[in-house]
Amino acid sequence: MAEKRILVVDDEIRIRDLFSEVFSRAGYMVKTAESAEEALEIMVKTPFMVFFLDLNLPGLNGVELCRRIRKGWPMSICFAVTGYASLFELSECRDAGFEDCFTKPATLADLLAAAEHAFTKIERWKKR
Amino acid sequence: MKVLIAEDEFISRTILEAILTKWGFEVVATNDGESALEAMKQPNAPQLALLDWMMPGMDGLAVCQELRTLKSRDTVYLILLTSKSERGDIVQGLEAGADDYIAKPYNNEELRARVHVGRRMITIQNELREWEKLQGVLEMAGAVCHELNQPLQSISGYSELLLLDMNEDDTKYQMLQKIKSQVDRVAQLTRKIMKITRYQSKPYAGESRIIDIEYSSQIKKENDYHG
Numbered sequence: 080m081a082e083k084r085i086l087v088v089d090d091e092i093r094i095r096d097l098f099s100e101v102f103s104r105a106g107y108m109v110k111t112a113e114s115a116e117e118a119l120e121i122m123v124k125t126p127f128m129v130f131f132l133d134l135n136l137p138g139l140n141g142v143e144l145c146r147r148i149r150k151g152w153p154m155s156i157c158f159a160v161t162g163y164a165s166l167f168e169l170s171e172c173r174d175a176g177f178e179d180c181f182t183k184p185a186t187l188a189d190l191l192a193a194a195e196h197a198f199t200k201i202e203r204w205k206k207r
Numbered sequence: 208m209k210v211l212i213a214e215d216e217f218i219s220r221t222i223l224e225a226i227l228t229k230w231g232f233e234v235v236a237t238n239d240g241e242s243a244l245e246a247m248k249q250p251n252a253p254q255l256a257l258l259d260w261m262m263p264g265m266d267g268l269a270v271c272q273e274l275r276t277l278k279s280r281d282t283v284y285l286i287l288l289t290s291k292s293e294r295g296d297i298v299q300g301l302e303a304g305a306d307d308y309i310a311k312p313y314n315n316e317e318l319r320a321r322v323h324v325g326r327r328m329i330t331i332q333n334e335l336r337e338w339e340k341l342q343g344v345l346e347m348a349g350a351v352c353h354e355l356n357q358p359l360q361s362i363s364g365y366s367e368l369l370l371l372d373m374n375e376d377d378t379k380y381q382m383l384q385k386i387k388s389q390v391d392r393v394a395q396l397t398r399k400i401m402k403i404t405r406y407q408s409k410p411y412a413g414e415s416r417i418i419d420i421e422y423s424s425q426i427k428k429e430n431d432y433h434g
Binding site: 183184 | 349352353356357358359360361362363364365367368390394398401
């Protein structure tokens with residue numbers, strides 16, 4: 080079975096470090112990017128399928144990044160993690176293609192459950 | 208809504224007071240310009256005023272001029288009662304700061320219509336003010352939540368990670384758990400602030416209103432304003 084890889088995009092290094100630590104401990108391979116532009120560059124070289132995206136990113140925001148990821152890689156699963164819940168409406172996030180939306184501070188249990196759920200789905204798709 | 212009357216003549220004042228009370232206004236009656244101005248300077252003063260132009264001492268025109276020089280107060284809507292009806296006088300009254308005028312002798316229907324225009328203008332202005340206040344509140348909520356939730360995520364996340372590594376019997380485990388629970392309390396606070404996404408007020412005591420927190424924090428419908 081291929082390794083389960085997660086791309087975390089957040090402009091704040093402390094959040095990137097924390098999420099790396101959490102997902103690595105749970106056995107996932109994690110890569111981080113500090114902007115949408117960097118994330119898209121990474122995607123061109125090595126595609127990921129599961130994403131945790133901050134919504135308030137400098138330059139291209141998280142909602143727009145999600146739209147582009149979902150357009151280019153329709154099977155990908157994106158989760159939003161936002162510091163301010165009202166920044167974007169939940170309906171707007173769903174419309175952009177987000178699987179779910181978490182407000183910071185999110186519990187590790189919620190984040191890990193989201194990742195597990197995503198990879199379970201992907202495994203099921205592969206068996207079709 | 209409160210309305211102020213400034214009229215020196217007893218019978219006119221009494222009639223005006225009776226009519227306005229009948230129409231549902233809370234009337235503050237004064238018999239000269241000085242006491243009208245004083246009443247309009249009080250806290251929670253009327254925002255709507257009917258001022259007789261011709262009064263001994265300070266006349267209605269002077270009251271208008273004075274009121275317009277006052278800064279940082281609620282919107283006031285001033286109607287001059289005048290027996291003068293020459294064009295030039297009307298212009299002078301409006302330029303002095305009156306919003307409207309009624310020529311005496313007036314007819315009750317016209318008086319009612321003009322007073323209602325004033326009430327409508329004040330209501331619109333007050334709503335605009337409340338809306339502007341909400342924008343300030345929301346901007347503050349956004350800044351606070353953004354600035355607080357980032358560090359909260361780090362503190363809460365690393366506490367959780369540390370707890371996973373520790374033995375539950377360890378006293379440090381228990382201390383860390385206390386830290387974590389207090390951090391969660393702050394997180395609950397930011398969640399509460401973030402739930403105010405729109406402004407809906409409800410009547411409270413008398414004519415004052417308070418924010419309907421229950422309604423203001425409900426999930427917005429699809430056709431609502433997207434901020």
